[in-house]
Amino acid sequence: MRLAERIDLANAEAARRLTASRARWVDVRPLRDVVLDLGAYELTHGGPPLLWREMGGAQRGAVLAAVLYEGWARTPAEARGMLDRAEVSLRPNHHAGGVGTGAGVGSPTMPVCVLEERGVADRQGTLSWAPLAPAGIDAGAHDAATLARRRRWREALAPALGRAVAARGGLDVDAVVARALHMGDDLVHRTDASTALAVAALAPALTAAGLDGDALRELVDGLTEGEGFFGALALAAAKLACDGAQVEDSTVVTAMSRNGVRCGVRLAGTGERWFTAPAPTVKGRLRDGYDDADAGRDHGDSALAEAAGLGAFALAGAPALHALLGTRTADGLRVTRDMAEVTVARHPRYTLPALEFAGAPVGIDARRVLDTGILPVIGATIEHREAGHRPIGAGLTRFPRECFTAAIEHFADARGVR
Amino acid sequence: MRLAERIDLANAEAARRLTASRARWVDVRPLRDVVLDLGAYELTHGGPPLLWREMGGAQRGAVLAAVLYEGWARTPAEARGMLDRAEVSLRPNHHAGGVGTGAGVGSPTMPVCVLEERGVADRQGTLSWAPLAPAGIDAGAHDAATLARRRRWREALAPALGRAVAARGGLDVDAVVARALHMGDDLVHRTDASTALAVAALAPALTAAGLDGDALRELVDGLTEGEGFFGALALAAAKLACDGAQVEDSTVVTAMSRNGVRCGVRLAGTGERWFTAPAPTVKGRLRDGYDDADAGRDHGDSALAEAAGLGAFALAGAPALHALLGTRTADGLRVTRDMAEVTVARHPRYTLPALEFAGAPVGIDARRVLDTGILPVIGATIEHREAGHRPIGAGLTRFPRECFTAAIEHFADARGVR
Missing domain, CATH: 3.90.1700.10 (v583 domain like)
Incomplete structure (x- = not known):
């Protein structure tokens, strides 16, 4: 068979695998629980590999903020020093089975949404992840209030969300994506529909989150009031789909x-x-x-x-x-x-x-x-x-x-x- | 001023009033709590006035079902007899400050969503209503299972929903309508977006409903799995808007x-x-x-x-x-x-x-x-x-x-x- 024909057949098979993927959101965990070989002082980032010293402004800011959030340094200057001395290692999300929205920086204790393959037969149970991106947390900010909000999510709200997702038995991300495309979402820059569908689907399970009324409102506001937390889920689903199309x-x-x-x-x-x-x-x-x-x-x-x-x-x-x-x-x-x-x-x-x-x-x-x-x-x-x-x-x-x-x-x- | 000019000015004012209306969903109550002059044996119905003997199949079925649901008769034959003898009176929803989706039949203990005018200055606090229309309840059905479901909503789920709405301080129906129009809803035959937005907005308040996890799922499924309960809210909002445009x-x-x-x-x-x-x-x-x-x-x-x-x-x-x-x-x-x-x-x-x-x-x-x-x-x-x-x-x-x-x-x- 000529190469061109082989490619045609291979491309049809790749597309078949890509579209056979069906992601299910199954948990919310700290990144280090999902990427088991993550170093104690390792961060992940969006895009192909690059060095700290090459990074542009937005990504640089998000990396600095992550070092401070993890408590590895007490000041931005200290954090910069650690990075300059390569005491913090960097790895693309893509090389760790995940993806990130925005600058896409992940760190060991950062809560990530965990998705599981349920469609492609030979990849059942394969996981992907993307950091949870609640409203009111600018990835590049490292003021005390932002860091406190991030820690509040890490300690209380994200684990509670994970309990709700588990109590519901997970959420069919593929089905939400399909419905949201009939509701004006592109699933990247507009996630109003998918976010509302996901939160509505989780609503009955939120009692299992173990939060009081005020904390529950804080959780739901964090999911609904920002740019749309569902973008992380859609992107992690795309990761499963694309990784399965080799x-x-x-x-x-x-x-x-x-x-x-x-x-x-x-x-x-x-x-x-x-x-x-x-x-x-x-x-x-x-x-x-x-x-x-x-x-x-x-x-x-x-x-x-x-x-x-x-x-x-x-x-x-x-x-x-x-x-x-x-x-x-x-x-x-x-x-x-x-x-x-x-x-x-x-x-x-x-x-x-x-x-x-x-x-x-x-x-x-x-x-x-x-x-x-x-x-x-x-x-x-x-x-x-x-x-x-x-x-x-x-x-x-x-x-x-x-x-x-x-x-x-x-x-x-x-x-x-x- | 010529009549044509007077009409133009009047129409501009009517449109101004129509579009100034902003409905807020404030409660879920039995119809008789909202229509205070409703007779003990009175039903409401969609459309302009008509007599029982004139009614077409779908509305006839819904009226019969309502008589059985209220327990005024034990069999369809008994119910028909009461209606034939005019022992049950009929009034258009429109003449009772409300509207209904589908056949639009209302009865004294039927739970209705209550909306309040918050936009038009001289109508602040004016109410409108529409019967809650959960999934799985066909208005024309009067089999034992359907009647049991309706009574379950009346006794437990609708009051719980009312508590959640109150705990949240109500819901801005006008704002949801505006967002849902950017999300593929026409608000009548398609209410996927508005329903999801409303349920997501209510999610944190559902703990105030006083239901256990299973009942909460029953409630949320009833709101989300049908043709979309939000149609009743949009229609009741339209009632406030149009009534205010006299x-x-x-x-x-x-x-x-x-x-x-x-x-x-x-x-x-x-x-x-x-x-x-x-x-x-x-x-x-x-x-x-x-x-x-x-x-x-x-x-x-x-x-x-x-x-x-x-x-x-x-x-x-x-x-x-x-x-x-x-x-x-x-x-x-x-x-x-x-x-x-x-x-x-x-x-x-x-x-x-x-x-x-x-x-x-x-x-x-x-x-x-x-x-x-x-x-x-x-x-x-x-x-x-x-x-x-x-x-x-x-x-x-x-x-x-x-x-x-x-x-x-x-x-x-x-x-x-x-």
């Missing part, structure tokens, strides 16, 4: 991520290697008082959602999001339609009513990206290039061509073709 | 309703009089095994939602609904655009992302309906013409021209013009 000879993208410096992709047929290029800066809608020159390079694991058919790939279903992105309804329809040109399947359960219930395009074929010149669109939060700012805006951007070129060159070389 | 000389529609035989409208400037015409039969998407000949005439109070800018008037925002109605995305956009031709305002808070955040068209001007020939579109559940069936389908229909002609003729006569 198929020899497939050119389907199984990871896309950015670390504030570089962005990188992985393919189903090229294993754990990242193919990177400089991360773009995103043009979009900025908050008042900021301009394009303030923007740092794109960062975060959220682009994995696009690889799983969510985020910008499902933008046709999320018209309310245009107010945030500075785009229009027609843009959303066009992006979803364009992405069908570079994907190998339509998701059988993730359907889009605005496109007469067509499935979300899923399974990016790196070959088609190069052949068509249509680069994958991703939604992106725009971060300030310096530490200490909240996100300054949001917009759409495209994953750079160089990543796909490098990946396909390597893929071809490994198979003795040019 | 303005002398206004031709704005303040009620549209159908009773399975006739449909009728009221105008802001014509008081409590109904202007009726035969109710249409609805063509739409039917469940397997049924055809158009099975359909009864349109019934129910839900068309009031359209008068308040919801339902089919907001169809552009509810693309997932087309699977139910047998229509397409483009139909939804067109219906909402067409309805702007016969309305006097855009709702300032009920915006539609798919139309670049334009407000929902609100305040139907009966003059414009006649001038343009564009009849108001409403969404409708299709009921079987005989009692004892669940709804057999759903579709769109139009309110008949005769109602508007009769209303405008009366309006003109009363003002000495022709």
